[in-house]
Amino acid sequence: LAKTTQPISMDSYEGQEVNITCSHNNIATNDYITWYQQFPSQGPRFIIQGYKTKVTNEVASLFIPADRKSSTLSLPRVSLSDTAVYYCLVGPNDYKLSFGAGTTVTVRA
Amino acid sequence: EPEVTQTPSHQVTQMGQEVILRCVPISNHLYFYWYRQILGQKVEFLVSFYNNEISEKSEIFDDQFSVERPDGSNFTLKIRSTKLEDSAMYFCASMQPGTSGTDTQYFGPGTRLTVL
Numbered sequence: 306l307a308k309t310t311q312p313i314s315m316d317s318y319e320g321q322e323v324n325i326t327c328s329h330n331n332i333a334t335n336d337y338i339t340w341y342q343q344f345p346s347q348g349p350r351f352i353i354q355g356y357k358t359k360v361t362n363e364v365a366s367l368f369i370p371a372d373r374k375s376s377t378l379s380l381p382r383v384s385l386s387d388t389a390v391y392y393c394l395v396g397p398n399d400y401k402l403s404f405g406a407g408t409t410v411t412v413r414a
Numbered sequence: 415e416p417e418v419t420q421t422p423s424h425q426v427t428q429m430g431q432e433v434i435l436r437c438v439p440i441s442n443h444l445y446f447y448w449y450r451q452i453l454g455q456k457v458e459f460l461v462s463f464y465n466n467e468i469s470e471k472s473e474i475f476d477d478q479f480s481v482e483r484p485d486g487s488n489f490t491l492k493i494r495s496t497k498l499e500d501s502a503m504y505f506c507a508s509m510q511p512g513t514s515g516t517d518t519q520y521f522g523p524g525t526r527l528t529v530l
Contacts, residue, residue, distance in 0.1 A: 339518065343457075346503070346524070346526070347523060347524065348418075348505045348507075348521030348522055348523055348524050349457060349505070349521050350521065351518040351519070351520065354518060392457075400470075401447065401459040401462055401470060401472075402447075402449070402457075402459060402507075402519060403459065404449075404456050404457040404458070405456065406456060407456075
């Protein structure tokens with residue numbers, strides 16, 4: 306599985322856009338990039354998944370450059386309830402998920 | 415929206431006792447997983463299950479662990495003789511392969527296992 310590197314923590318304020326970049330230099334051709342969110346004492350929750358270019362849903366956008374060696378999760382106009390740990394995962398879809406330490410995003414009023 | 419459910423939400427047991435953690439995956443899903451998360455640590459993969467058999471397991475999933483899909487809806491994780499270090503949140507997940515190639519695992523709320 307491709308190794309991922311993402312910041313340990315990020316601070317933001319309500320209403321701001323939060324961008325979390327994940328590096329995955331050894332991503333394989335059949336790997337997808339998936340982001341999960343986890344609140345304390347809850348299970349990880351799927352946010353978004355992409356293979357290349359840009360993907361957008363009602364929660365976030367995912368930007369993937371042509372070389373696919375990194376990706377950026379963008380959370381528009383965050384609120385206090387977006388405070389959570391965000392995980393970047395890279396791998397084929399029928400495989401186990403390998404979670405790292407994630408990025409702890411803290412949104413302040 | 416369909417969701418994965420898990421019971422119980424919290425299980426307290428004595429060391430050496432057997433526990434069974436239960437999960438009801440999303441109904442049309444075909445792939446099932448168990449993960450665990452020790453307090454303050456990463457989410458760790460335990461086992462994947464497809465077509466009524468284990469497709470992969472991690473080093474953590476030793477002979478003390480077993481999984482079963484006893485009927486068409488439940489998916490269970492059994493720990494035969496619990497140890498103190500088995501104390502963790504256990505998450506069940508399920509997945510239905512998509513036609514577009516993008517698939518996601520949906521996680522349950524977890525069972526907090528405390529071994530005394």
